[in-house]
Amino acid sequence: MSAPVIPGDAANDTRDGTDAAPIGRRLAERRFLYIEVRSWPQILAPSLLGIALLALWEGTVWLRGIPHYILPSPLTIVTTLWRDWGSLAPSLLITLEITYAALASAVATAIVLAMLFTQWGWLEKAFLPYAVVLQVTPIVAIAPLIIIWVNDTNLSLLICAWLVAFFPILSNSILGLRSVDHNLLDLFEIYHASHLQTLVWLKIPAALPSFLAGLRISAGLSLIGAVVAEFVAGTGGTASGLAYRILEASYQINIPRMFASLLLIALFGIANYLLVSWLTQLLLGRWHESAVNRER
Numbered sequence: 001m002s003a004p005v006i007p008g009d010a011a012n013d014t015r016d017g018t019d020a021a022p023i024g025r026r027l028a029e030r031r032f033l034y035i036e037v038r039s040w041p042q043i044l045a046p047s048l049l050g051i052a053l054l055a056l057w058e059g060t061v062w063l064r065g066i067p068h069y070i071l072p073s074p075l076t077i078v079t080t081l082w083r084d085w086g087s088l089a090p091s092l093l094i095t096l097e098i099t100y101a102a103l104a105s106a107v108a109t110a111i112v113l114a115m116l117f118t119q120w121g122w123l124e125k126a127f128l129p130y131a132v133v134l135q136v137t138p139i140v141a142i143a144p145l146i147i148i149w150v151n152d153t154n155l156s157l158l159i160c161a162w163l164v165a166f167f168p169i170l171s172n173s174i175l176g177l178r179s180v181d182h183n184l185l186d187l188f189e190i191y192h193a194s195h196l197q198t199l200v201w202l203k204i205p206a207a208l209p210s211f212l213a214g215l216r217i218s219a220g221l222s223l224i225g226a227v228v229a230e231f232v233a234g235t236g237g238t239a240s241g242l243a244y245r246i247l248e249a250s251y252q253i254n255i256p257r258m259f260a261s262l263l264l265i266a267l268f269g270i271a272n273y274l275l276v277s278w279l280t281q282l283l284l285g286r287w288h289e290s291a292v293n294r295e296r
Contacts, residue, residue, distance in 0.1 A: 072256040077263060080256040088245060088257075092264055095226055095241040098154065099272075102161030103222040106169055107215065109162075114173035114207075115199070124174070135167035139225055143232040153240055157229040164225030165218035172214030176207025212280045219272040227265060 054074045060066070061073040068076050081088070113131075117124035143160045150156040180203050188198045230243030242261045249257040 069253055069255050072259055076256050077259045081260040081263060084257055084260060088242070088261060088264060091240075091242045091245045091261075092268075094154075095223075095230065095243070095265070096268065098157045098161055098226040098229075098241065099223045099268075102158050102226060103165055103219060105158070105162050106165040106218055106222065110166055110169035110173055110214075111211070114170055114177055117174055118177040118203075131167055131170060134163055139164055139228050140232065143229050147229075147233055153233060157226060157233060157240065160229035160232075161222050161225035164228075165222035168217040168221065169211065169214040172210040172217075173207055176210030177203050179210065180206045209284060212276065212283065216273065216276045216280070219276045220269055223265065223269050223272060 058073050058075060061071060072080070113127070117128065139160055142163075143156075146159050147153070147156045150159065184202055184206075185198070188202055193201075226241065227243045230241035231247065233240055234244035234247040242265055246258050246261045249255070249261065
Protein backbone atom coordinates (compact mmCIF):
# COMPACT_ATOMS: atom_id res chain seq x y z
CA MET A 1 0.00 0.00 0.00
CA SER A 2 1.22 3.48 -0.78
CA ALA A 3 1.72 6.03 1.97
CA PRO A 4 -1.23 8.37 2.58
CA VAL A 5 -0.98 11.82 1.08
CA ILE A 6 -1.24 14.54 3.72
CA PRO A 7 -2.81 17.71 2.37
CA GLY A 8 -0.40 20.63 2.43
CA ASP A 9 2.62 18.36 2.87
CA ALA A 10 5.09 19.50 0.17
CA ALA A 11 7.20 16.35 0.55
CA ASN A 12 4.23 14.09 -0.35
CA ASP A 13 2.26 16.37 -2.64
CA THR A 14 2.48 14.91 -6.16
CA ARG A 15 -0.59 16.55 -7.69
CA ASP A 16 1.60 18.41 -10.23
CA GLY A 17 3.43 15.22 -11.21
CA THR A 18 6.62 16.08 -9.31
CA ASP A 19 8.13 15.20 -5.96
CA ALA A 20 10.58 16.85 -3.59
CA ALA A 21 13.78 15.65 -5.28
CA PRO A 22 13.03 17.07 -8.76
CA ILE A 23 11.82 20.32 -7.14
CA GLY A 24 15.11 20.60 -5.24
CA ARG A 25 17.01 19.85 -8.41
CA ARG A 26 15.18 22.56 -10.33
CA LEU A 27 15.83 25.08 -7.56
CA ALA A 28 19.51 24.16 -7.60
CA GLU A 29 19.66 24.71 -11.37
CA ARG A 30 18.07 28.18 -11.28
CA ARG A 31 20.27 30.83 -12.88
CA PHE A 32 20.64 34.57 -12.55
CA LEU A 33 22.67 36.34 -15.25
CA TYR A 34 23.58 32.88 -16.63
CA ILE A 35 25.17 31.87 -13.29
CA GLU A 36 23.68 29.30 -10.93
CA VAL A 37 21.98 30.92 -7.94
CA ARG A 38 23.93 28.80 -5.46
CA SER A 39 27.21 30.07 -6.98
CA TRP A 40 26.45 33.72 -6.30
CA PRO A 41 27.56 33.69 -2.61
CA GLN A 42 30.98 32.40 -3.70
CA ILE A 43 31.24 35.34 -6.11
CA LEU A 44 29.72 38.08 -3.98
CA ALA A 45 31.58 37.34 -0.72
CA PRO A 46 35.14 37.94 -2.03
CA SER A 47 33.95 40.71 -4.37
CA LEU A 48 32.30 42.71 -1.59
CA LEU A 49 35.27 42.16 0.72
CA GLY A 50 37.64 43.36 -2.01
CA ILE A 51 35.54 46.47 -2.68
CA ALA A 52 35.47 47.27 1.05
CA LEU A 53 39.26 46.90 1.35
CA LEU A 54 39.86 49.05 -1.73
CA ALA A 55 37.51 51.73 -0.39
CA LEU A 56 39.35 51.65 2.96
CA TRP A 57 42.69 51.94 1.16
CA GLU A 58 41.50 54.85 -0.99
CA GLY A 59 39.97 56.66 1.98
CA THR A 60 43.06 56.21 4.15
CA VAL A 61 45.37 57.60 1.47
CA TRP A 62 43.05 60.56 0.83
CA LEU A 63 42.33 61.42 4.47
CA ARG A 64 45.90 61.11 5.71
CA GLY A 65 47.38 62.79 2.62
CA ILE A 66 49.88 60.00 1.94
CA PRO A 67 52.02 60.93 -1.10
CA HIS A 68 51.88 58.64 -4.13
CA TYR A 69 55.61 57.85 -3.92
CA ILE A 70 54.96 56.24 -0.52
CA LEU A 71 51.62 54.52 -1.09
CA PRO A 72 49.55 55.25 -4.21
CA SER A 73 45.78 55.02 -4.03
CA PRO A 74 43.87 52.38 -6.04
CA LEU A 75 42.60 55.08 -8.44
CA THR A 76 46.17 56.28 -9.02
CA ILE A 77 47.29 52.71 -9.74
CA VAL A 78 44.49 52.16 -12.26
CA THR A 79 45.22 55.53 -13.91
CA THR A 80 48.91 54.64 -14.16
CA LEU A 81 48.06 51.24 -15.61
CA TRP A 82 45.92 52.90 -18.29
CA ARG A 83 48.54 55.55 -19.07
CA ASP A 84 51.51 53.14 -19.23
CA TRP A 85 49.69 50.25 -20.90
CA GLY A 86 51.69 50.74 -24.09
CA SER A 87 54.93 49.82 -22.33
CA LEU A 88 53.53 47.33 -19.82
CA ALA A 89 51.59 45.20 -22.33
CA PRO A 90 54.65 43.92 -24.29
CA SER A 91 56.37 43.04 -21.00
CA LEU A 92 53.23 41.25 -19.84
CA LEU A 93 53.18 39.17 -23.03
CA ILE A 94 56.80 38.12 -22.47
CA THR A 95 56.04 37.03 -18.91
CA LEU A 96 52.93 35.11 -19.98
CA GLU A 97 54.77 33.38 -22.84
CA ILE A 98 57.45 32.18 -20.44
CA THR A 99 54.85 31.15 -17.85
CA TYR A 100 52.68 29.08 -20.17
CA ALA A 101 55.62 27.56 -22.04
CA ALA A 102 57.15 26.48 -18.73
CA LEU A 103 53.82 25.11 -17.50
CA ALA A 104 53.25 23.15 -20.72
CA SER A 105 56.78 21.74 -20.56
CA ALA A 106 56.32 20.80 -16.90
CA VAL A 107 53.05 19.02 -17.65
CA ALA A 108 54.54 17.04 -20.55
CA THR A 109 57.72 15.95 -18.77
CA ALA A 110 56.00 15.25 -15.44
CA ILE A 111 53.33 13.04 -17.01
CA VAL A 112 55.86 11.01 -19.00
CA LEU A 113 58.17 10.57 -15.99
CA ALA A 114 55.27 9.69 -13.67
CA MET A 115 54.18 6.91 -16.04
CA LEU A 116 57.74 5.61 -16.31
CA PHE A 117 58.31 5.77 -12.53
CA THR A 118 55.11 3.86 -11.74
CA GLN A 119 55.85 1.29 -14.44
CA TRP A 120 59.45 0.66 -13.39
CA GLY A 121 60.16 1.25 -9.72
CA TRP A 122 63.94 1.26 -10.16
CA LEU A 123 63.66 4.38 -12.34
CA GLU A 124 61.87 6.23 -9.55
CA LYS A 125 64.46 5.16 -6.98
CA ALA A 126 67.25 6.36 -9.28
CA PHE A 127 65.88 9.70 -10.50
CA LEU A 128 63.29 10.95 -7.98
CA PRO A 129 65.89 12.06 -5.36
CA TYR A 130 67.39 14.41 -7.94
CA ALA A 131 63.96 15.84 -8.70
CA VAL A 132 63.57 16.51 -4.98
CA VAL A 133 66.96 18.25 -4.92
CA LEU A 134 65.86 20.54 -7.75
CA GLN A 135 62.61 21.28 -5.92
CA VAL A 136 64.16 22.22 -2.57
CA THR A 137 66.95 24.33 -4.08
CA PRO A 138 65.87 28.01 -4.08
CA ILE A 139 65.35 29.22 -7.63
CA VAL A 140 66.91 32.57 -6.65
CA ALA A 141 70.18 30.74 -5.91
CA ILE A 142 70.46 28.83 -9.18
CA ALA A 143 68.81 31.32 -11.57
CA PRO A 144 72.03 33.38 -12.00
CA LEU A 145 73.94 30.23 -12.90
CA ILE A 146 71.33 29.15 -15.43
CA ILE A 147 71.31 32.61 -17.02
CA ILE A 148 75.13 32.49 -17.28
CA TRP A 149 75.28 28.93 -18.65
CA VAL A 150 72.43 29.28 -21.16
CA ASN A 151 73.28 31.83 -23.81
CA ASP A 152 69.64 32.73 -24.40
CA THR A 153 67.63 34.92 -22.05
CA ASN A 154 64.18 33.55 -22.84
CA LEU A 155 65.37 29.93 -22.68
CA SER A 156 67.08 30.50 -19.32
CA LEU A 157 63.93 32.10 -17.92
CA LEU A 158 61.89 29.18 -19.26
CA ILE A 159 64.18 26.68 -17.52
CA CYS A 160 63.89 28.55 -14.21
CA ALA A 161 60.09 28.64 -14.38
CA TRP A 162 60.00 24.96 -15.43
CA LEU A 163 62.09 23.92 -12.42
CA VAL A 164 59.59 25.53 -10.08
CA ALA A 165 56.47 24.14 -11.77
CA PHE A 166 57.70 20.62 -12.49
CA PHE A 167 57.76 18.81 -9.15
CA PRO A 168 54.16 19.35 -7.90
CA ILE A 169 52.76 17.82 -11.08
CA LEU A 170 55.22 14.93 -10.95
CA SER A 171 54.58 14.03 -7.30
CA ASN A 172 50.79 14.33 -7.60
CA SER A 173 50.71 12.31 -10.82
CA ILE A 174 52.74 9.51 -9.23
CA LEU A 175 50.40 9.54 -6.25
CA GLY A 176 47.34 9.37 -8.51
CA LEU A 177 48.68 6.54 -10.67
CA ARG A 178 49.41 4.51 -7.52
CA SER A 179 46.00 5.19 -5.98
CA VAL A 180 44.10 2.94 -8.38
CA ASP A 181 41.61 0.58 -6.73
CA HIS A 182 43.26 -2.86 -6.59
CA ASN A 183 39.92 -4.54 -7.11
CA LEU A 184 39.56 -2.72 -10.42
CA LEU A 185 43.10 -3.72 -11.37
CA ASP A 186 42.21 -7.35 -10.66
CA LEU A 187 39.07 -6.97 -12.78
CA PHE A 188 41.10 -5.66 -15.72
CA GLU A 189 43.50 -8.60 -15.34
CA ILE A 190 40.61 -11.07 -15.29
CA TYR A 191 39.39 -9.70 -18.61
CA HIS A 192 42.96 -9.82 -20.00
CA ALA A 193 43.24 -6.08 -20.60
CA SER A 194 46.53 -4.97 -22.08
CA HIS A 195 48.88 -2.57 -20.29
CA LEU A 196 47.78 0.21 -22.65
CA GLN A 197 44.09 -0.46 -22.03
CA THR A 198 44.65 -0.50 -18.27
CA LEU A 199 46.57 2.75 -18.48
CA VAL A 200 44.05 4.57 -20.68
CA TRP A 201 40.79 3.30 -19.17
CA LEU A 202 41.74 2.88 -15.51
CA LYS A 203 44.98 4.46 -14.32
CA ILE A 204 44.75 7.81 -16.12
CA PRO A 205 41.13 8.51 -15.02
CA ALA A 206 42.02 7.49 -11.46
CA ALA A 207 45.07 9.79 -11.46
CA LEU A 208 43.25 12.75 -13.03
CA PRO A 209 42.11 14.38 -9.74
CA SER A 210 45.62 14.25 -8.28
CA PHE A 211 47.14 15.53 -11.51
CA LEU A 212 44.74 18.48 -11.59
CA ALA A 213 45.56 19.28 -7.98
CA GLY A 214 49.24 19.43 -8.89
CA LEU A 215 48.43 21.49 -11.98
CA ARG A 216 46.56 24.02 -9.85
CA ILE A 217 49.66 24.48 -7.70
CA SER A 218 52.06 24.63 -10.63
CA ALA A 219 49.94 27.15 -12.53
CA GLY A 220 50.78 29.69 -9.84
CA LEU A 221 54.34 28.51 -9.30
CA SER A 222 55.21 28.83 -12.99
CA LEU A 223 54.25 32.52 -12.89
CA ILE A 224 56.26 33.01 -9.70
CA GLY A 225 59.26 31.25 -11.23
CA ALA A 226 59.09 33.37 -14.37
CA VAL A 227 58.89 36.62 -12.38
CA VAL A 228 61.75 35.63 -10.04
CA ALA A 229 63.95 34.68 -13.00
CA GLU A 230 63.13 37.98 -14.69
CA PHE A 231 64.17 39.82 -11.52
CA VAL A 232 67.53 38.04 -11.59
CA ALA A 233 67.97 38.76 -15.29
CA GLY A 234 66.86 42.37 -14.78
CA THR A 235 69.47 43.01 -12.08
CA GLY A 236 72.05 41.94 -14.66
CA GLY A 237 70.79 44.54 -17.12
CA THR A 238 68.66 42.24 -19.31
CA ALA A 239 65.28 43.75 -20.11
CA SER A 240 62.49 41.17 -20.18
CA GLY A 241 59.04 40.83 -18.68
CA LEU A 242 57.10 42.64 -16.01
CA ALA A 243 59.72 42.03 -13.34
CA TYR A 244 62.14 44.23 -15.25
CA ARG A 245 59.49 46.97 -15.39
CA ILE A 246 59.14 46.72 -11.60
CA LEU A 247 62.91 47.09 -11.19
CA GLU A 248 62.94 49.97 -13.64
CA ALA A 249 60.14 51.74 -11.77
CA SER A 250 61.92 51.21 -8.43
CA TYR A 251 65.08 52.82 -9.79
CA GLN A 252 62.98 55.78 -10.94
CA ILE A 253 60.97 55.84 -7.67
CA ASN A 254 57.85 55.45 -9.79
CA ILE A 255 55.84 53.64 -7.13
CA PRO A 256 52.44 53.79 -8.95
CA ARG A 257 53.98 52.00 -11.92
CA MET A 258 55.40 49.34 -9.62
CA PHE A 259 51.94 48.75 -8.19
CA ALA A 260 50.43 48.67 -11.70
CA SER A 261 52.89 45.94 -12.72
CA LEU A 262 52.15 44.00 -9.53
CA LEU A 263 48.43 44.36 -10.24
CA LEU A 264 48.89 42.77 -13.67
CA ILE A 265 50.84 39.86 -12.17
CA ALA A 266 48.19 39.32 -9.50
CA LEU A 267 45.31 39.47 -11.99
CA PHE A 268 46.85 36.91 -14.29
CA GLY A 269 47.77 34.70 -11.34
CA ILE A 270 44.09 34.70 -10.38
CA ALA A 271 43.17 34.02 -14.02
CA ASN A 272 45.48 30.98 -14.04
CA TYR A 273 43.84 29.63 -10.91
CA LEU A 274 40.33 30.15 -12.29
CA LEU A 275 41.30 28.54 -15.59
CA VAL A 276 42.56 25.39 -13.86
CA SER A 277 39.48 25.36 -11.62
CA TRP A 278 37.26 25.52 -14.69
CA LEU A 279 39.25 22.72 -16.32
CA THR A 280 38.90 20.64 -13.15
CA GLN A 281 35.14 21.14 -13.11
CA LEU A 282 34.95 20.29 -16.82
CA LEU A 283 36.89 17.03 -16.48
CA LEU A 284 35.63 15.87 -13.07
CA GLY A 285 32.26 17.54 -12.66
CA ARG A 286 30.20 14.62 -13.96
CA TRP A 287 31.74 11.76 -12.02
CA HIS A 288 34.25 12.58 -9.27
CA GLU A 289 33.19 13.22 -5.68
CA SER A 290 35.38 16.30 -5.35
CA ALA A 291 33.56 18.14 -8.14
CA VAL A 292 30.02 16.69 -8.20
CA ASN A 293 27.40 19.07 -6.84
CA ARG A 294 25.49 17.36 -4.05
CA GLU A 295 21.76 17.92 -3.68
CA ARG A 296 20.66 19.08 -0.26
